[in-house]
Amino acid sequence: MTPALADAYSLAPVITACGFGILIIVGDAFLPRGGKSLLARIGVVGALASLAAVTLASRHTDDAYSGLIRTDAFSLFLESLIFVITVLVMLGSYDYLVREGLPLGEYHALLLFAASGMAVMASANELLTAFVGLEISSIASYVLAGYRRTASKSNESALKYFLLGSFATAFFLYGAAMVYGATGTTRLDVLREMFVAGRAPGPLMLLGCAMILVGLGFKAAVAPFQVWTPDVYEGAPTPVTALFASGPKAAAFALLVRILVTGFGAANATWFWAIWVSAVLTMFIGNLAALTQNNVKRMLAYSSIAHAGYLLVALAARSEIGIAALLYYLVVYALVTLGAFTIITHLGEPGERRLEIDAYAGLGTRQPFTAFCMTIFLLSLLGLPITAGFLGKFYIFDSALKAQLPGLAVMLAMNSVIGAYYYLRLVRVMYFTEPEQEWTPEPVTAGVGAVMFLTAVAALGFGLFPGPLMTFATISAQSFR
Protein backbone atom coordinates (compact mmCIF):
# COMPACT_ATOMS: atom_id res chain seq x y z
CA MET A 1 0.00 0.00 0.00
CA THR A 2 1.41 3.41 -0.93
CA PRO A 3 1.60 5.92 1.95
CA ALA A 4 -1.01 8.21 0.38
CA LEU A 5 -3.48 5.35 0.04
CA ALA A 6 -2.76 4.15 3.58
CA ASP A 7 -3.52 7.67 4.86
CA ALA A 8 -6.76 7.75 2.91
CA TYR A 9 -7.73 4.40 4.44
CA SER A 10 -7.53 5.74 7.96
CA LEU A 11 -9.82 8.64 7.05
CA ALA A 12 -12.18 6.44 4.97
CA PRO A 13 -15.23 6.92 7.23
CA VAL A 14 -14.80 10.71 7.23
CA ILE A 15 -14.27 10.87 3.47
CA THR A 16 -17.33 8.67 2.86
CA ALA A 17 -19.57 10.74 5.12
CA CYS A 18 -18.45 14.03 3.53
CA GLY A 19 -18.82 12.59 0.03
CA PHE A 20 -22.40 11.54 0.64
CA GLY A 21 -23.13 14.88 2.31
CA ILE A 22 -21.95 16.76 -0.79
CA LEU A 23 -23.90 14.34 -3.01
CA ILE A 24 -27.08 15.18 -1.07
CA ILE A 25 -26.53 18.94 -1.40
CA VAL A 26 -25.92 18.65 -5.15
CA GLY A 27 -28.86 16.26 -5.53
CA ASP A 28 -31.11 18.66 -3.66
CA ALA A 29 -30.58 21.27 -6.38
CA PHE A 30 -31.62 18.93 -9.20
CA LEU A 31 -34.46 16.88 -7.70
CA PRO A 32 -38.08 17.99 -8.26
CA ARG A 33 -40.08 19.15 -5.25
CA GLY A 34 -41.91 15.84 -4.82
CA GLY A 35 -38.81 13.66 -5.00
CA LYS A 36 -36.91 14.95 -1.99
CA SER A 37 -37.52 11.80 0.06
CA LEU A 38 -34.80 10.19 -2.07
CA LEU A 39 -32.33 12.47 -0.25
CA ALA A 40 -33.29 10.95 3.10
CA ARG A 41 -32.59 7.50 1.65
CA ILE A 42 -29.20 8.66 0.33
CA GLY A 43 -28.51 10.01 3.81
CA VAL A 44 -29.20 6.68 5.50
CA VAL A 45 -27.16 4.85 2.85
CA GLY A 46 -24.33 7.36 3.37
CA ALA A 47 -24.30 6.82 7.13
CA LEU A 48 -24.36 3.04 6.66
CA ALA A 49 -21.55 3.28 4.08
CA SER A 50 -19.49 5.35 6.53
CA LEU A 51 -20.11 2.69 9.16
CA ALA A 52 -18.88 0.06 6.70
CA ALA A 53 -15.87 2.25 5.91
CA VAL A 54 -14.80 1.94 9.55
CA THR A 55 -13.71 -1.60 8.64
CA LEU A 56 -11.56 -0.08 5.87
CA ALA A 57 -9.96 2.20 8.45
CA SER A 58 -9.25 -0.84 10.64
CA ARG A 59 -6.94 -2.16 7.90
CA HIS A 60 -4.46 0.62 8.61
CA THR A 61 -4.19 1.17 12.34
CA ASP A 62 -1.32 3.57 12.73
CA ASP A 63 -0.47 7.26 12.54
CA ALA A 64 -1.55 8.86 9.28
CA TYR A 65 -0.97 12.25 7.62
CA SER A 66 2.38 12.78 9.39
CA GLY A 67 0.85 12.08 12.79
CA LEU A 68 -2.15 14.41 12.48
CA ILE A 69 -4.55 11.47 12.62
CA ARG A 70 -4.25 8.30 14.64
CA THR A 71 -6.34 5.24 13.85
CA ASP A 72 -6.43 2.70 16.64
CA ALA A 73 -8.99 0.51 18.39
CA PHE A 74 -10.17 3.54 20.38
CA SER A 75 -10.92 5.65 17.31
CA LEU A 76 -12.56 2.69 15.54
CA PHE A 77 -14.78 2.08 18.58
CA LEU A 78 -15.97 5.68 18.66
CA GLU A 79 -16.35 5.99 14.89
CA SER A 80 -18.58 2.91 14.91
CA LEU A 81 -20.66 4.40 17.72
CA ILE A 82 -20.93 7.80 16.00
CA PHE A 83 -22.15 6.36 12.70
CA VAL A 84 -24.60 3.99 14.41
CA ILE A 85 -25.99 7.07 16.19
CA THR A 86 -26.20 8.92 12.85
CA VAL A 87 -28.15 6.09 11.20
CA LEU A 88 -30.57 5.87 14.13
CA VAL A 89 -31.09 9.65 14.27
CA MET A 90 -31.85 9.70 10.54
CA LEU A 91 -34.35 6.83 10.83
CA GLY A 92 -36.05 8.51 13.77
CA SER A 93 -36.32 11.98 12.22
CA TYR A 94 -37.87 11.36 8.76
CA ASP A 95 -41.49 11.48 9.95
CA TYR A 96 -40.76 14.48 12.13
CA LEU A 97 -39.29 16.45 9.23
CA VAL A 98 -42.26 15.62 7.01
CA ARG A 99 -44.73 16.49 9.78
CA GLU A 100 -43.07 19.85 10.48
CA GLY A 101 -42.58 20.59 6.77
CA LEU A 102 -38.80 20.99 7.12
CA PRO A 103 -36.46 20.50 4.13
CA LEU A 104 -34.99 17.00 3.97
CA GLY A 105 -31.84 17.66 1.95
CA GLU A 106 -29.84 20.02 4.14
CA TYR A 107 -30.82 18.12 7.27
CA HIS A 108 -29.27 14.85 6.15
CA ALA A 109 -26.23 16.57 4.67
CA LEU A 110 -25.64 18.47 7.93
CA LEU A 111 -26.03 15.28 9.96
CA LEU A 112 -23.36 13.60 7.83
CA PHE A 113 -21.03 16.60 8.12
CA ALA A 114 -21.52 16.71 11.88
CA ALA A 115 -20.80 12.98 12.10
CA SER A 116 -17.64 13.36 10.01
CA GLY A 117 -16.42 16.10 12.36
CA MET A 118 -17.06 13.85 15.35
CA ALA A 119 -15.12 11.03 13.64
CA VAL A 120 -12.17 13.40 13.15
CA MET A 121 -12.35 14.30 16.86
CA ALA A 122 -12.24 10.61 17.77
CA SER A 123 -9.05 10.03 15.78
CA ALA A 124 -7.22 13.32 16.43
CA ASN A 125 -3.61 12.97 17.46
CA GLU A 126 -2.78 16.67 17.30
CA LEU A 127 -4.56 19.68 18.81
CA LEU A 128 -4.93 21.15 15.30
CA THR A 129 -6.92 18.14 14.05
CA ALA A 130 -8.91 18.14 17.26
CA PHE A 131 -9.83 21.78 16.66
CA VAL A 132 -10.82 21.22 13.04
CA GLY A 133 -12.95 18.18 13.94
CA LEU A 134 -14.55 20.06 16.82
CA GLU A 135 -15.51 22.92 14.51
CA ILE A 136 -16.78 20.75 11.65
CA SER A 137 -19.16 19.06 14.06
CA SER A 138 -20.02 22.27 15.97
CA ILE A 139 -20.79 24.46 12.96
CA ALA A 140 -23.11 21.79 11.53
CA SER A 141 -24.71 21.46 14.99
CA TYR A 142 -25.37 25.23 15.26
CA VAL A 143 -27.37 25.07 12.04
CA LEU A 144 -29.21 21.92 13.12
CA ALA A 145 -30.20 23.52 16.45
CA GLY A 146 -31.90 26.33 14.56
CA TYR A 147 -33.41 24.09 11.92
CA ARG A 148 -37.03 25.11 12.67
CA ARG A 149 -36.35 28.54 11.26
CA THR A 150 -39.71 30.09 12.03
CA ALA A 151 -39.89 28.82 15.63
CA SER A 152 -38.53 31.40 18.06
CA LYS A 153 -37.40 28.72 20.53
CA SER A 154 -35.33 27.02 17.86
CA ASN A 155 -33.69 30.36 16.91
CA GLU A 156 -32.88 30.97 20.52
CA SER A 157 -31.43 27.51 20.95
CA ALA A 158 -29.18 28.05 17.93
CA LEU A 159 -28.03 31.47 19.16
CA LYS A 160 -27.15 30.22 22.63
CA TYR A 161 -25.39 27.16 21.26
CA PHE A 162 -23.48 29.25 18.75
CA LEU A 163 -22.34 31.98 21.16
CA LEU A 164 -21.33 29.66 23.99
CA GLY A 165 -19.87 27.09 21.60
CA SER A 166 -17.64 29.68 19.92
CA PHE A 167 -16.65 31.07 23.30
CA ALA A 168 -15.62 27.56 24.37
CA THR A 169 -13.69 27.02 21.15
CA ALA A 170 -11.75 30.24 21.77
CA PHE A 171 -10.75 28.91 25.20
CA PHE A 172 -9.70 25.58 23.71
CA LEU A 173 -7.58 27.39 21.13
CA TYR A 174 -5.91 29.70 23.62
CA GLY A 175 -5.10 26.62 25.67
CA ALA A 176 -3.58 25.01 22.59
CA ALA A 177 -1.51 28.17 22.02
CA MET A 178 -0.22 28.04 25.60
CA VAL A 179 0.72 24.36 25.24
CA TYR A 180 2.51 25.24 22.01
CA GLY A 181 4.30 28.08 23.74
CA ALA A 182 5.43 25.84 26.59
CA THR A 183 6.62 22.91 24.48
CA GLY A 184 6.90 23.95 20.83
CA THR A 185 4.52 21.20 19.72
CA THR A 186 0.81 20.49 19.63
CA ARG A 187 1.18 16.77 18.86
CA LEU A 188 -0.27 14.65 21.61
CA ASP A 189 2.18 11.75 21.33
CA VAL A 190 5.16 14.13 21.40
CA LEU A 191 3.71 15.78 24.52
CA ARG A 192 3.36 12.35 26.06
CA GLU A 193 7.03 11.53 25.39
CA MET A 194 8.08 14.80 27.03
CA PHE A 195 6.18 13.95 30.20
CA VAL A 196 7.37 10.34 30.22
CA ALA A 197 10.94 11.66 29.92
CA GLY A 198 10.36 13.42 33.24
CA ARG A 199 9.60 16.97 32.21
CA ALA A 200 7.53 18.76 34.85
CA PRO A 201 4.64 20.90 33.56
CA GLY A 202 5.45 24.60 34.00
CA PRO A 203 2.93 27.41 34.64
CA LEU A 204 2.34 28.04 30.92
CA MET A 205 1.62 24.34 30.42
CA LEU A 206 -0.80 24.22 33.37
CA LEU A 207 -2.62 27.29 32.06
CA GLY A 208 -2.88 25.65 28.64
CA CYS A 209 -4.17 22.38 30.08
CA ALA A 210 -6.74 24.25 32.20
CA MET A 211 -8.03 26.27 29.24
CA ILE A 212 -8.31 23.17 27.06
CA LEU A 213 -10.31 21.55 29.87
CA VAL A 214 -12.62 24.59 30.03
CA GLY A 215 -13.19 24.42 26.26
CA LEU A 216 -13.91 20.70 26.22
CA GLY A 217 -15.96 20.97 29.42
CA PHE A 218 -18.35 23.28 27.55
CA LYS A 219 -18.64 20.87 24.64
CA ALA A 220 -19.16 17.83 26.88
CA ALA A 221 -21.63 19.83 29.05
CA VAL A 222 -20.00 19.10 32.40
CA ALA A 223 -20.30 21.36 35.46
CA PRO A 224 -19.57 24.21 35.93
CA PHE A 225 -19.97 24.73 32.17
CA GLN A 226 -23.33 22.99 31.73
CA VAL A 227 -25.59 26.07 31.94
CA TRP A 228 -26.40 26.17 28.21
CA THR A 229 -27.45 22.51 27.96
CA PRO A 230 -31.11 22.53 29.06
CA ASP A 231 -31.94 25.61 26.97
CA VAL A 232 -30.27 24.34 23.83
CA TYR A 233 -31.70 20.84 24.20
CA GLU A 234 -35.20 22.15 24.85
CA GLY A 235 -35.25 24.61 21.95
CA ALA A 236 -33.64 22.42 19.28
CA PRO A 237 -35.89 20.16 17.16
CA THR A 238 -36.33 16.93 19.15
CA PRO A 239 -34.45 14.59 16.74
CA VAL A 240 -31.56 17.06 16.80
CA THR A 241 -31.67 16.98 20.60
CA ALA A 242 -31.39 13.20 20.32
CA LEU A 243 -28.21 13.71 18.32
CA PHE A 244 -26.79 16.38 20.70
CA ALA A 245 -27.31 14.20 23.75
CA SER A 246 -25.52 11.24 22.16
CA GLY A 247 -23.12 12.05 19.29
CA PRO A 248 -21.31 15.28 20.20
CA LYS A 249 -21.18 14.19 23.81
CA ALA A 250 -19.48 10.91 22.83
CA ALA A 251 -17.05 12.79 20.58
CA ALA A 252 -16.27 15.40 23.25
CA PHE A 253 -15.52 12.64 25.76
CA ALA A 254 -13.38 10.87 23.16
CA LEU A 255 -11.33 14.02 22.74
CA LEU A 256 -11.16 14.57 26.50
CA VAL A 257 -9.81 11.04 26.98
CA ARG A 258 -7.44 11.39 24.04
CA ILE A 259 -5.97 14.69 25.26
CA LEU A 260 -5.83 13.87 28.95
CA VAL A 261 -4.63 10.28 28.67
CA THR A 262 -2.38 10.45 25.61
CA GLY A 263 -1.18 14.05 25.94
CA PHE A 264 -1.14 14.60 29.69
CA GLY A 265 -1.36 10.98 30.87
CA ALA A 266 2.06 10.85 32.47
CA ALA A 267 1.30 14.12 34.29
CA ASN A 268 -2.16 13.12 35.46
CA ALA A 269 -1.75 14.74 38.86
CA THR A 270 -2.20 18.06 37.06
CA TRP A 271 -5.77 17.32 35.96
CA PHE A 272 -7.00 14.71 38.43
CA TRP A 273 -8.55 17.11 40.96
CA ALA A 274 -10.18 19.22 38.27
CA ILE A 275 -11.91 16.09 36.93
CA TRP A 276 -12.79 14.92 40.47
CA VAL A 277 -14.48 18.20 41.43
CA SER A 278 -16.21 18.49 38.07
CA ALA A 279 -17.52 14.90 38.35
CA VAL A 280 -19.09 15.56 41.76
CA LEU A 281 -20.63 18.89 40.67
CA THR A 282 -21.91 17.48 37.39
CA MET A 283 -23.62 14.48 39.02
CA PHE A 284 -25.34 16.50 41.72
CA ILE A 285 -26.35 19.49 39.59
CA GLY A 286 -27.74 17.26 36.84
CA ASN A 287 -29.77 15.01 39.11
CA LEU A 288 -31.04 17.65 41.54
CA ALA A 289 -32.12 20.00 38.75
CA ALA A 290 -33.86 17.17 36.89
CA LEU A 291 -36.10 16.53 39.93
CA THR A 292 -38.12 19.71 39.46
CA GLN A 293 -38.59 19.64 35.67
CA ASN A 294 -42.01 19.23 34.08
CA ASN A 295 -40.86 19.31 30.46
CA VAL A 296 -39.64 15.87 29.35
CA LYS A 297 -36.97 17.27 27.02
CA ARG A 298 -35.60 19.48 29.79
CA MET A 299 -35.69 16.62 32.29
CA LEU A 300 -33.68 14.38 29.97
CA ALA A 301 -31.31 17.28 29.28
CA TYR A 302 -30.49 17.47 32.99
CA SER A 303 -30.30 13.68 33.07
CA SER A 304 -27.70 13.85 30.26
CA ILE A 305 -25.66 16.25 32.42
CA ALA A 306 -25.81 13.76 35.30
CA HIS A 307 -24.63 10.96 33.03
CA ALA A 308 -21.68 13.08 31.88
CA GLY A 309 -20.79 13.19 35.59
CA TYR A 310 -20.77 9.39 35.78
CA LEU A 311 -18.47 9.29 32.75
CA LEU A 312 -16.10 11.73 34.50
CA VAL A 313 -15.95 9.35 37.49
CA ALA A 314 -14.63 6.67 35.12
CA LEU A 315 -12.09 9.16 33.74
CA ALA A 316 -10.96 10.15 37.24
CA ALA A 317 -10.05 6.50 37.88
CA ARG A 318 -7.09 7.03 35.48
CA SER A 319 -6.84 3.35 34.64
CA GLU A 320 -7.45 1.04 31.69
CA ILE A 321 -10.51 -0.49 33.29
CA GLY A 322 -11.74 3.06 33.91
CA ILE A 323 -11.51 3.92 30.22
CA ALA A 324 -13.09 0.59 29.25
CA ALA A 325 -15.96 1.33 31.67
CA LEU A 326 -16.27 4.84 30.20
CA LEU A 327 -16.52 3.47 26.66
CA TYR A 328 -19.05 0.80 27.63
CA TYR A 329 -21.18 3.37 29.46
CA LEU A 330 -20.91 5.83 26.57
CA VAL A 331 -22.38 3.27 24.14
CA VAL A 332 -25.18 2.27 26.48
CA TYR A 333 -26.02 5.84 27.49
CA ALA A 334 -25.92 7.17 23.91
CA LEU A 335 -28.21 4.47 22.49
CA VAL A 336 -30.70 4.59 25.35
CA THR A 337 -30.93 8.40 25.37
CA LEU A 338 -31.35 8.36 21.61
CA GLY A 339 -34.23 5.89 21.96
CA ALA A 340 -35.90 8.02 24.63
CA PHE A 341 -35.65 11.21 22.57
CA THR A 342 -37.00 9.36 19.52
CA ILE A 343 -40.11 8.49 21.53
CA ILE A 344 -40.42 12.14 22.58
CA THR A 345 -40.16 13.08 18.88
CA HIS A 346 -42.85 10.56 18.01
CA LEU A 347 -45.29 11.73 20.70
CA GLY A 348 -44.55 15.44 20.19
CA GLU A 349 -47.33 16.16 17.65
CA PRO A 350 -47.06 19.07 15.16
CA GLY A 351 -45.21 22.09 16.55
CA GLU A 352 -43.84 20.02 19.45
CA ARG A 353 -46.88 20.64 21.65
CA ARG A 354 -46.83 17.49 23.82
CA LEU A 355 -43.69 17.81 25.89
CA GLU A 356 -45.02 18.02 29.44
CA ILE A 357 -44.69 14.96 31.66
CA ASP A 358 -48.46 14.98 32.26
CA ALA A 359 -49.02 14.61 28.51
CA TYR A 360 -47.66 11.07 28.82
CA ALA A 361 -50.52 9.99 31.09
CA GLY A 362 -52.20 6.80 29.97
CA LEU A 363 -49.59 5.93 27.35
CA GLY A 364 -49.33 2.43 28.84
CA THR A 365 -52.83 1.51 27.69
CA ARG A 366 -52.99 3.58 24.50
CA GLN A 367 -49.70 2.51 22.98
CA PRO A 368 -48.25 -0.35 25.04
CA PHE A 369 -45.18 -0.95 22.83
CA THR A 370 -44.05 2.69 23.01
CA ALA A 371 -44.62 2.82 26.75
CA PHE A 372 -42.76 -0.46 27.21
CA CYS A 373 -39.72 0.77 25.24
CA MET A 374 -39.73 4.10 27.13
CA THR A 375 -39.80 2.15 30.39
CA ILE A 376 -36.79 0.08 29.35
CA PHE A 377 -34.89 3.26 28.45
CA LEU A 378 -35.76 4.97 31.71
CA LEU A 379 -34.86 1.90 33.76
CA SER A 380 -31.57 1.61 31.91
CA LEU A 381 -30.78 5.30 32.56
CA LEU A 382 -31.70 4.65 36.17
CA GLY A 383 -29.40 1.61 36.23
CA LEU A 384 -31.74 -1.19 37.25
CA PRO A 385 -30.33 -4.75 37.04
CA ILE A 386 -30.84 -6.72 33.77
CA THR A 387 -30.57 -3.46 31.78
CA ALA A 388 -27.25 -2.41 30.28
CA GLY A 389 -27.28 0.78 32.36
CA PHE A 390 -26.83 -1.28 35.52
CA LEU A 391 -23.70 -3.01 34.23
CA GLY A 392 -22.34 0.29 32.95
CA LYS A 393 -22.72 1.91 36.36
CA PHE A 394 -21.32 -1.21 38.00
CA TYR A 395 -18.16 -1.11 35.84
CA ILE A 396 -17.65 2.59 36.63
CA PHE A 397 -18.27 1.96 40.35
CA ASP A 398 -15.78 -0.91 40.26
CA SER A 399 -13.10 1.14 38.48
CA ALA A 400 -13.51 3.97 41.01
CA LEU A 401 -13.09 1.55 43.91
CA LYS A 402 -10.01 -0.07 42.35
CA ALA A 403 -8.49 3.39 41.87
CA GLN A 404 -8.90 4.05 45.63
CA LEU A 405 -11.66 6.60 45.10
CA PRO A 406 -14.36 5.42 47.52
CA GLY A 407 -15.75 8.95 47.85
CA LEU A 408 -16.57 9.19 44.15
CA ALA A 409 -18.00 5.65 44.15
CA VAL A 410 -20.34 6.45 47.04
CA MET A 411 -21.49 9.68 45.40
CA LEU A 412 -22.17 7.78 42.18
CA ALA A 413 -24.42 5.36 44.07
CA MET A 414 -26.18 8.24 45.87
CA ASN A 415 -26.89 9.96 42.59
CA SER A 416 -28.36 6.80 41.09
CA VAL A 417 -30.87 6.85 43.93
CA ILE A 418 -31.73 10.53 43.35
CA GLY A 419 -32.14 9.75 39.64
CA ALA A 420 -34.63 6.99 40.44
CA TYR A 421 -37.15 9.60 41.57
CA TYR A 422 -37.56 11.43 38.29
CA TYR A 423 -37.19 8.42 35.99
CA LEU A 424 -39.81 6.44 37.93
CA ARG A 425 -42.07 9.48 38.04
CA LEU A 426 -42.40 9.34 34.26
CA VAL A 427 -42.98 5.55 34.37
CA ARG A 428 -45.71 6.08 36.96
CA VAL A 429 -47.41 8.75 34.85
CA MET A 430 -47.35 6.49 31.79
CA TYR A 431 -48.93 3.48 33.50
CA PHE A 432 -50.90 4.62 36.54
CA THR A 433 -52.34 8.01 35.63
CA GLU A 434 -55.34 8.70 33.39
CA PRO A 435 -55.13 11.70 31.05
CA GLU A 436 -57.40 14.69 31.70
CA GLN A 437 -58.36 14.92 28.04
CA GLU A 438 -58.80 11.88 25.81
CA TRP A 439 -56.05 11.55 23.18
CA THR A 440 -54.80 8.95 20.77
CA PRO A 441 -51.10 8.94 19.97
CA GLU A 442 -50.18 8.81 16.29
CA PRO A 443 -49.44 5.27 15.11
CA VAL A 444 -45.79 4.24 15.28
CA THR A 445 -44.15 4.54 11.84
CA ALA A 446 -41.58 2.12 10.47
CA GLY A 447 -38.57 4.39 11.07
CA VAL A 448 -39.47 5.36 14.62
CA GLY A 449 -40.49 1.77 15.42
CA ALA A 450 -37.15 0.47 14.14
CA VAL A 451 -35.18 2.94 16.30
CA MET A 452 -37.26 2.11 19.37
CA PHE A 453 -36.91 -1.62 18.78
CA LEU A 454 -33.15 -1.55 18.07
CA THR A 455 -32.25 0.67 21.01
CA ALA A 456 -34.48 -1.32 23.37
CA VAL A 457 -32.82 -4.55 22.18
CA ALA A 458 -29.43 -2.90 22.77
CA ALA A 459 -30.46 -1.77 26.27
CA LEU A 460 -31.44 -5.33 27.21
CA GLY A 461 -28.93 -7.19 25.02
CA PHE A 462 -25.84 -5.39 26.31
CA GLY A 463 -27.23 -5.92 29.81
CA LEU A 464 -27.65 -9.68 29.44
CA PHE A 465 -24.64 -10.32 27.19
CA PRO A 466 -22.06 -7.61 27.92
CA GLY A 467 -19.16 -9.84 26.79
CA PRO A 468 -18.51 -8.73 23.18
CA LEU A 469 -18.99 -5.00 23.79
CA MET A 470 -16.88 -5.08 26.94
CA THR A 471 -14.11 -6.96 25.12
CA PHE A 472 -14.08 -4.33 22.35
CA ALA A 473 -14.07 -1.57 24.98
CA THR A 474 -11.16 -3.21 26.82
CA ILE A 475 -9.13 -3.57 23.62
CA SER A 476 -9.87 0.10 22.82
CA ALA A 477 -8.74 1.19 26.26
CA GLN A 478 -5.44 -0.61 25.65
CA SER A 479 -4.73 1.76 22.73
CA PHE A 480 -3.23 4.18 25.23
CA ARG A 481 -0.34 1.94 26.29
Added chain:
Amino acid sequence: MDLAADCVVLSAILFGLGVVGFVFKRNIITIFMSIELMLNAVNLAFVAFSRQWHDLSGQVFVFFVIVVAAAEAAVGMAIIVLIARNRHSLNVERVNLLKL
Protein backbone atom coordinates in the same frame (compact mmCIF):
# COMPACT_ATOMS: atom_id res chain seq x y z
CA MET B 1 11.73 41.65 27.09
CA ASP B 2 11.94 40.54 23.52
CA LEU B 3 9.33 40.97 20.82
CA ALA B 4 7.79 37.49 21.16
CA ALA B 5 7.14 37.93 24.88
CA ASP B 6 5.58 41.37 24.27
CA CYS B 7 3.25 39.86 21.69
CA VAL B 8 2.15 37.11 24.08
CA VAL B 9 1.36 39.69 26.77
CA LEU B 10 -0.61 41.73 24.22
CA SER B 11 -2.50 38.60 23.15
CA ALA B 12 -3.39 37.83 26.77
CA ILE B 13 -4.75 41.37 27.15
CA LEU B 14 -6.79 41.05 23.93
CA PHE B 15 -8.15 37.69 25.04
CA GLY B 16 -9.11 39.14 28.42
CA LEU B 17 -10.88 42.07 26.72
CA GLY B 18 -12.75 39.57 24.57
CA VAL B 19 -13.90 37.63 27.63
CA VAL B 20 -15.01 40.84 29.37
CA GLY B 21 -16.90 41.94 26.27
CA PHE B 22 -18.58 38.54 25.95
CA VAL B 23 -19.76 38.61 29.55
CA PHE B 24 -20.86 42.23 29.89
CA LYS B 25 -22.08 43.37 26.48
CA ARG B 26 -25.78 43.10 25.67
CA ASN B 27 -25.82 43.49 21.89
CA ILE B 28 -25.50 40.18 20.03
CA ILE B 29 -23.25 41.67 17.33
CA THR B 30 -20.90 43.10 19.96
CA ILE B 31 -20.78 39.74 21.74
CA PHE B 32 -19.92 38.11 18.45
CA MET B 33 -17.16 40.69 17.86
CA SER B 34 -15.77 39.87 21.30
CA ILE B 35 -15.46 36.23 20.25
CA GLU B 36 -13.62 37.29 17.09
CA LEU B 37 -11.27 39.35 19.27
CA MET B 38 -10.54 36.25 21.37
CA LEU B 39 -9.79 34.22 18.24
CA ASN B 40 -7.42 36.90 16.98
CA ALA B 41 -5.68 36.92 20.35
CA VAL B 42 -5.12 33.20 19.81
CA ASN B 43 -3.62 33.91 16.38
CA LEU B 44 -1.25 36.51 17.80
CA ALA B 45 -0.11 34.11 20.54
CA PHE B 46 0.53 31.36 17.98
CA VAL B 47 2.57 33.62 15.72
CA ALA B 48 4.61 34.91 18.67
CA PHE B 49 5.36 31.41 19.94
CA SER B 50 6.13 30.28 16.40
CA ARG B 51 8.82 32.99 16.23
CA GLN B 52 10.13 32.05 19.65
CA TRP B 53 10.51 28.35 18.73
CA HIS B 54 11.67 29.03 15.14
CA ASP B 55 8.99 26.57 14.06
CA LEU B 56 6.42 27.02 11.31
CA SER B 57 3.67 24.77 12.65
CA GLY B 58 2.31 27.57 14.83
CA GLN B 59 1.75 29.71 11.75
CA VAL B 60 -0.02 26.83 10.01
CA PHE B 61 -2.34 26.65 13.01
CA VAL B 62 -3.15 30.34 12.49
CA PHE B 63 -4.30 29.74 8.92
CA PHE B 64 -6.67 27.04 10.11
CA VAL B 65 -8.04 29.32 12.81
CA ILE B 66 -8.66 32.11 10.28
CA VAL B 67 -10.47 29.80 7.86
CA VAL B 68 -12.62 28.18 10.54
CA ALA B 69 -13.44 31.58 12.07
CA ALA B 70 -14.71 32.72 8.67
CA ALA B 71 -16.93 29.64 8.36
CA GLU B 72 -18.20 30.18 11.87
CA ALA B 73 -18.93 33.85 11.16
CA ALA B 74 -21.02 32.89 8.13
CA VAL B 75 -23.22 30.56 10.18
CA GLY B 76 -23.28 32.92 13.15
CA MET B 77 -24.42 35.92 11.10
CA ALA B 78 -27.19 33.79 9.56
CA ILE B 79 -28.43 32.86 13.04
CA ILE B 80 -28.28 36.49 14.17
CA VAL B 81 -30.23 37.62 11.09
CA LEU B 82 -32.94 35.06 11.92
CA ILE B 83 -33.17 36.33 15.48
CA ALA B 84 -33.37 39.93 14.30
CA ARG B 85 -36.14 39.03 11.83
CA ASN B 86 -38.26 37.06 14.29
CA ARG B 87 -37.89 39.37 17.30
CA HIS B 88 -36.96 42.81 15.91
CA SER B 89 -34.27 43.16 18.58
CA LEU B 90 -30.59 42.38 19.02
CA ASN B 91 -30.56 42.59 22.80
CA VAL B 92 -29.65 39.23 24.33
CA GLU B 93 -31.77 39.96 27.39
CA ARG B 94 -34.86 39.79 25.20
CA VAL B 95 -33.88 36.37 23.88
CA ASN B 96 -35.35 34.63 26.89
CA LEU B 97 -38.15 32.27 25.89
CA LEU B 98 -36.19 29.37 27.34
CA LYS B 99 -35.56 29.96 31.00
CA LEU B 100 -31.93 29.90 32.01
